Amino acid sequence: MTDGTCPVCGDDFGASGALSDHAWDAHDACRYCGEELTTEDELYVHWLARHKGELSRVDRKRAESEVGPLTFGILVRCSPHRMYGTSDE
Ligand SMILES: [Zn+2]
Numbered sequence: 083m084t085d086g087t088c089p090v091c092g093d094d095f096g097a098s099g100a101l102s103d104h105a106w107d108a109h110d111a112c113r114y115c116g117e118e119l120t121t122e123d124e125l126y127v128h129w130l131a132r133h134k135g136e137l138s139r140v141d142r143k144r145a146e147s148e149v150g151p152l153t154f155g156i157l158v159r160c161s162p163h164r165m166y167g168t169s170d171e
């Protein structure tokens with residue numbers, strides 16, 4: 083995966099972590115795939131549901147502390163078959 087390149091506009095932010103804020107502030111989009119999301123909560127849930135394995139340590143901590151157990155049901159709806167990091171053959 084590209085580490086510091088914005089998937090929406092292609093700007094390169096290196097490994098500083100600035101991309102995380104840029105992608106959200108500039109595009110309301112996920113920094114990993116460029117998908118647009120409406121709220122910050124949605125972004126964090128999206129991160130955990132779709133990019134759990136590729137999240138940086140900082141992003142993962144941030145997402146997990148923001149999402150918490152309350153929205154766990156959303157994760158289940160988003161990815162019913164890909165919970166708990168089970169490998170699919
Ligand atoms: Zn951008």
Ligand SMILES: [Zn+2]
Pocket residue numbers: 112113114115116117128129132133
């Ligand atoms: Zn994404």
